[in-house]
Amino acid sequence: MAIKELSVLLGVILIVIMLIIPLPTLMLDFLIIINISIALIIILVAMNTKEPLQFSIFPTLLLLVTLFRLGLNVSTTRAILGDGDAGNVIETFGSFVVGGNALVGFVVFLILIIIQFIVITKGAERVSEVGARFTLDAMPGKQMSIDADLNAGMISDIEAKERREKIEKEADFYGAMDGASKFVKGDAIAGIVIVIINILFGLIIGMMQLGLGLGEAASKFTLLTVGDGLVSQIPALLISTATGIIVTRAASDGNLGHDITKQLTAYPMMMYVAGGTIFLLGIVTPITPFVTFTIAGILIFFGWKLSKSAKATVQLEEAATEETDNKEDLRSPESVINLLQIDPVEFEFGYGLIPLADANQGGDLLDRVVMIRRQLALELGMLVPVIRIRDNIQLQPNEYTIKIKGNEIAKGELLLDHYMAMSPGIEDESIVGIDTYEPAFGLPALWIGEDMKEQAELSGYTVVDPPSVVSTHLTEVIKKHAHELLGRQETKQLVDHLKESYPTLVEDVTPNPLSIGEIQKVLANLLKENVSIRNLPIIFETLADYGQMTKDMDLVTEYVRQALARQISKQFASPGEPLYVVTISGGIEKRIADAVQQTEHGNYLAMDPNESQIIIEAASQEVERLSQMGQIPILLCSPAVRMYVRQLIERYLPNVPILSYNELDSTIEVQSIGVVNVE
Numbered sequence: 032m033a034i035k036e037l038s039v040l041l042g043v044i045l046i047v048i049m050l051i052i053p054l055p056t057l058m059l060d061f062l063i064i065i066n067i068s069i070a071l072i073i074i075l076v077a078m079n080t081k082e083p084l085q086f087s088i089f090p091t092l093l094l095l096v097t098l099f100r101l102g103l104n105v106s107t108t109r110a111i112l113g114d115g116d117a118g119n120v121i122e123t124f125g126s127f128v129v130g131g132n133a134l135v136g137f138v139v140f141l142i143l144i145i146i147q148f149i150v151i152t153k154g155a156e157r158v159s160e161v162g163a164r165f166t167l168d169a170m171p172g173k174q175m176s177i178d179a180d181l182n183a184g185m186i187s188d189i190e191a192k193e194r195r196e197k198i199e200k201e202a203d204f205y206g207a208m209d210g211a212s213k214f215v216k217g218d219a220i221a222g223i224v225i226v227i228i229n230i231l232f233g234l235i236i237g238m239m240q241l242g243l244g245l246g247e248a249a250s251k252f253t254l255l256t257v258g259d260g261l262v263s264q265i266p267a268l269l270i271s272t273a274t275g276i277i278v279t280r281a282a283s284d285g286n287l288g289h290d291i292t293k294q295l296t297a298y299p300m301m302m303y304v305a306g307g308t309i310f311l312l313g314i315v316t317p318i319t320p321f322v323t324f325t326i327a328g329i330l331i332f333f334g335w336k337l338s339k340s341a342k343a344t345v346q347l348e349e350a351a352t353e354e355t356d357n358k359e360d361l362r363s364p365e366s367v368i369n370l371l372q373i374d375p376v377e378f379e380f381g382y383g384l385i386p387l388a389d390a391n392q393g394g395d396l397l398d399r400v401v402m403i404r405r406q407l408a409l410e411l412g413m414l415v416p417v418i419r420i421r422d423n424i425q426l427q428p429n430e431y432t433i434k435i436k437g438n439e440i441a442k443g444e445l446l447l448d449h450y451m452a453m454s455p456g457i458e459d460e461s462i463v464g465i466d467t468y469e470p471a472f473g474l475p476a477l478w479i480g481e482d483m484k485e486q487a488e489l490s491g492y493t494v495v496d497p498p499s500v501v502s503t504h505l506t507e508v509i510k511k512h513a514h515e516l517l518g519r520q521e522t523k524q525l526v527d528h529l530k531e532s533y534p535t536l537v538e539d540v541t542p543n544p545l546s547i548g549e550i551q552k553v554l555a556n557l558l559k560e561n562v563s564i565r566n567l568p569i570i571f572e573t574l575a576d577y578g579q580m581t582k583d584m585d586l587v588t589e590y591v592r593q594a595l596a597r598q599i600s601k602q603f604a605s606p607g608e609p610l611y612v613v614t615i616s617g618g619i620e621k622r623i624a625d626a627v628q629q630t631e632h633g634n635y636l637a638m639d640p641n642e643s644q645i646i647i648e649a650a651s652q653e654v655e656r657l658s659q660m661g662q663i664p665i666l667l668c669s670p671a672v673r674m675y676v677r678q679l680i681e682r683y684l685p686n687v688p689i690l691s692y693n694e695l696d697s698t699i700e701v702q703s704i705g706v707v708n709v710e
Contacts, residue, residue, distance in 0.1 A: 043095070049102035053109055056118035060322050062103055063120045063262050068305055068326060069096055070266035070273075075301040076294070077273035083204050084197065086294055089277055090207035096270060097218050100263055104225050107259045111229055112236055116255075119319050124258035139261065146268065173198050178424045188421065222264055229256035299341055302334025373437040375416035375516055378505060383428030384445060387498060388420055396420065399502045407506065411513050411558060412565025414521060418505075433505060435512045443470035443504055445497040449478040455491035462487050470500065471507040514555040522551040529567045536568065539575040549584055550574065556588040560677070560688070562599060569594050583633040585674055593670065593693040600696035603665060603688060610695070613653045613705040615668040615676060619646055623672045623679065636675045645709050647683050653705045654687055665690060666707065 048054075054062070073089075073096070080086045107121060116122075174195065181191045230253055237243040306327040313323025378400075386392040397420065404415045426432065432442040444467070452462065453469055453476045464477030479487055479494070487494050495503075509516070526547065530537040541550060553574065554564045564570060573594040577587050592599065604610040623646075626638040654664040666689045668676050673691040680687070695701060 042099070046095075046099050046102045049106045053113070054106050056110060056116060057322075059103075059106060059110060059118040060120045060319060061326070062106075063118070064309065064318075064322055064326050066096075066100060066103060066266050067262070068309060068330065069099075070269035071305045071308060072301060074269045074273040074276070075304060076298060077276040079298050079301065080277065083277055084200055085297075086277060087200060087204055088294060089273075090204070093270065093274065096266075100218065100267060101221060104221070104259070104263055107263075108225060108229055111255045111259060112232055119317075120322070121255060121258040121262055123316055123318050124261045139257075174424050178422075181421065218267055222260060222267065226256055226260045229259065299334045299337035302330050302337060306330030306334065374419040374434075375436055376418045376509065377434040377437075378418055378420045378431065379423040379426060379434070380420075380431040381426040381428040382422055382424060384431060384447065385422055386447060387445075387501070388422075394498075396498060396501070399498060400505070403502060403506050403509070407509060407513070409565070410563060411510065412563045412567065413513060413517055413554075413558065414524065415509055415513075416516060416521075431501060433508050435508070435515055440512060441470065441504065441508050443501065445501060446478045447497050449480055450484050450487075450494050450496055451500050452477045452479045452483075452487045452492040452494045455493070457491070459487075459490040459492070462490060462492060471504040510561065514558040517551060517555050517558060519547050519551050522554060523547050525554075525564075525567060526550065529571065533568055533571070536571050536575065540571050540578060544578040545574055549578075549582075552584040553588050553591060556585065557591065557595075562592065562595065562602075566595065566598060585633060589670065589674055589691075593691070596694050597696045599690065599694045600699045603663070603690070604699050609700040609702045610665070611657075611662050611702050611704050612665045612667040612690070613650075613657060613707060614703045615666060615672075616706050616708040619649075619707060619709060620669055620672050622646070623675050627672075627675055634675075636678050638679070643679060646707070647680055649709050650680055650684065650687075650707045653707050654684060657705065660704075662704070663688075667692065667695075667701070667703070670694075 049062070073092070076086060077089075083089075107118075110116060110118065111121075177186075177191050177194050177198075180186045181188070186194070233253070233256060306329075309323050309330065310327035312318060313320045313327065380387065385394075387394045388396045390397070400418050400420065404418070407413070407415045423432075427444070429444050429446060430442065431445065432439050434440060446465070449465070451467070451469065452464065453474055462477065462479065462483060464479035464483065467476050467478055468474065469476045477487075484494055526537060526541060541547060553570070557564050557570075570591050573591045574587065577590045581587060600610075622642065623636065623638065626636055626642075627634050628637045650666065654666075657664040664687050666676065666680075666687060668689065668691060670691040670693045673689060673694075677689045680689075
């Protein structure tokens with residue numbers, strides 16, 4: 032255990048010893064001077080603290096020094112009433128400080144009590160109470176301000192986290208100070224009671240046990256009692272003043288011993304001031320010089336050591352600063368351009384869903400996101416950009432949103448203490464829960480409790496936990512919008528990676544005859560229809576063959592799709608089973624082919640709106656019929672019109688695959704179970 036931590040523990044043990052075991056008067060002298068020294072250091076540190084959190088252990092420290100002072104009172108009371116001698120320091124305060132006049136000393140003691148109890152302690156207590164209340168009331172507004180700055184890009188995630196922690200520590204600090212101020216109030220009351228007890232019982236002990244007269248007993252015990260009261264109330268007054276200073280101008284990450292020693296020794300010069308004050312106290316008063324000079328020497332030596340250590344730390348910080356002078360400072364006006372950055376994928380959630388991403392609370396969302404990116408890299412063949420995950424206080428507590436390039440694409444709601452149960456098709460009335468929809472596919476579902484989970488699984492329901500729900504939703508959203516995430520920069524990365532293994536192939540494709548932008552358009556067209564681009568060698572072989580023939584990238588995409596026939600067939604057909612499709616009639620294909628207009632920039636479908644609507648309705652009816660039969664609807668047409676059929680119906684049937692005959696592997700058995708036709 033570190034010496035700093037051990038010193039605090041030993042101090043607490045010493046307090047307990049003082050309450051139980053009688054101490055010699057010389058040790059009492061040392062402890063009384065140490066008590067005064069600690070009070071001086073605390074008030075000096077409080078005066079040099081710029082904000083309360085720089086002295087965040089003050090409420091706990093206040094309790095410890097109050098307990099230490101009360102332990103001293105018990106020890107000195109035992110010495111005064113038991114032996115009639117409480118040491119040199121108390122005798123000095125009782126005779127020298129008040130001139131040997133017990134009445135004058137008692138009046139001075141009462142004045143100190145009034146100042147501390149009525150003026151300082153009462154005011155500090157009120158300020159602590161109001162400060163705690165105002166800090167708690169202001170927390171929501173401060174949190175919203177942090178989130179606004181974060182969303183605007185004015186601060187980073189790390190800065191936002193630090194500011195949130197600071198707000199929480201401020202609330203904890205003022206709440207603790209509200210209670211800690213009661214310690215000072217109770218200490219003042221205890222001081223008055225102890226003085227009265229010492230005087231009364233001192234008279235009784237002096238007259239009945241020591242055989243002293245009333246006047247002699249009153250003089251002896253009253254002076255000692257007043258001296259004891261003064262040496263305890265002067266530090267108490269300093270501590271009360273420090274309390275008022277702190278609350279008129281929060282927990283810490285370190286443990287108590289580390290924080291107390293660190294924060295009390297944060298100002299080495301104050302050690303010199305405290306040591307000099309104690310040294311002068313030994314010169315101008317009859318207090319034993321051995322006591323005051325020893326403590327003063329220790330304080331000055333300790334201050335010198337701290338100053339030396341602080342200089343070394345400053346030199347290291349200056350060296351580190353020189354190394355980072357050339358790095359970009361996010362707070363500088365020159366870095367405003369960084370605020371224009373838009374994250375490709377963002378996942379934002381309300382504060383109620385923070386446990387999803389907080390590993391300390393068992394959240395594994397960050398790990399799931401890593402797995403999602405790996406999974407999509409294997410499925411789609413593209414590198415999914417880093418997904419920005421952050422909380423957003425503007426959302427409902429259990430709500431989350433998914434954004435693609437700054438635009439909200441999808442949203443959902445989770446109940447962390449529930450499970451989502453999706454019906455197998457046959458409803459079980461005994462399964463009760465909160466009606467909802469599965470966000471990824473829009474299926475009706477229920478939020479059920481832990482007690483209903485096992486029963487739902489036995490009834491055939493698909494039961495998933497909230498992290499799985501949101502992971503599936505995020506995965507499907509990224510897959511659906513993968514073509515938007517593949518830009519020229521991402522395409523260049525894929526090309527460079529391919530060039531490491533196929534340099535000749537890449538040289539035949541880019542920069543001539545195709546640019547990176549033209550390659551990106553072909554790859555995006557494939558991703559838009561859920562065709563993986565992982566097999567880049569085959570794609571580039573096709574681009575090398577047909578890239579010189581046309582600049583119509585939509586037409587080039589069709590050639591690439593045909594080259595990927597085996598991959599596309601495997602995507603939709605299960606091994607050993609036929610592929611059920613709905614074919615497009617020859618009449619409709621002819622109408623579509625006749626409506627194609629050729630331009631120098633490419634071919635476009637220009638069909639009469641009424642005729643388009645008729646074809647779309649016919650296709651919708653067939654798709655709906657297949658869905659009711661439990662079949663995946665797939666439209667099949669000739670290669671010449673496939674891309675125009677896609678252009679026609681993609682807005683109305685975006686999830687329906689449209690294949691051409693040339694995209695089906697020869698080993699696949701195809702069965703037509705419907706025809707899109709119009710009268």
